[in-house]
Amino acid sequence: MQFLDAAEHTGTHPWAALDLAEIPDATVRLHWTDAPYRWHVNDGDEAFVVLDGAVDMHYKHGGEVMVERLTPGRICIAEAGDEHVAHPVGAARILVVEQRGSV
Template identity: 65%
Template structure:
C-alpha cells in the first residue's frame, strides 16, 4: 500500500506530477501547478478531479469560450476533441486519469 497527502504535494515546476498507478492503458497522476497549462485538444478522454485549491477550466463550446470553476471534489470529463486549458486559482493539486503517454 501507498499513502500520499495530496494537500502537501508540490513539484519543481508547474504541471509536474507524481505517477500513482497504471491501469491497463491509463495512468493516474497527481499534478501540482501554480501556472496555467496551454490550450490543447486531446485524442482520448481525460478525467480531472481537483483535490486541493481551485482550477478554472476554460473550454470552447460552439466557438464560444466558457469557464467552469473546479473546486475540491469537482470532476471534469474532457472528451476527445474538446479544446480546453486549465488555469489554477492560485494553485491546485489535481488528480488526472488519462491514456498512457499523454503529456
Template identity: 60%
Template structure:
C-alpha cells in the same frame, strides 16, 4: 504493492510536474501540482480532472465559444476526445488527472 501519498502536502519543482500514481491497462493516473495555467490543448482520448486541493478555472470551447467552469475541491471535469481545454489554477492546486497513456 500498496501506495500512500499525502496529496495536501504534494508539491513539485515547476508547474504541472506530476507524480505517477499508477496505470490501469493503457490509462495513467497522475497527481499534478501547479500554480500556473497549462496551455490550450486537445487530447486524443478522454481526460478526467479531479481537483483535490485548491480551485481551478477550466476553460473550454463549445461550439466555437470559450466557456469557463470553476472547479472547487472534490469537483470533476471530463474533457472528451477532441475537446479544446486549458486549466487555470487560482493560486496553488493539486489535480488528479486520468488519461490515456501518451495522450497528447
C-alpha cells in the same frame, strides 16, 4: 465536457460505481501547479479532479470560450477532441486520469 459534483454521487447499494470514462492504457497522475497549462486536445477521454485549491477550466463550446470553476470534489470529464486549458487559482493539486501519451 461534463462537470460533476462527487459529493452528489450515491448508489442503490454499497460500492455502487459511476463509470466516468473508459481509458485504455491509462495513466493516473497527481499534478501540482500554480500556473496555467496550455490550450490542447487530448487523444482520448480525460478525468480531471481538483483535490486541493481551485482551477478555472476554460473550454470551447460552439466556438465560444466557456469557463467552469472547479473546486475540491468537482470533476471534469474532457472527451477526446474537447479543446481546453486549466488555469489554477493560486496553487492547486489535481488528479488526472488520461490515456497514456496524452498531452
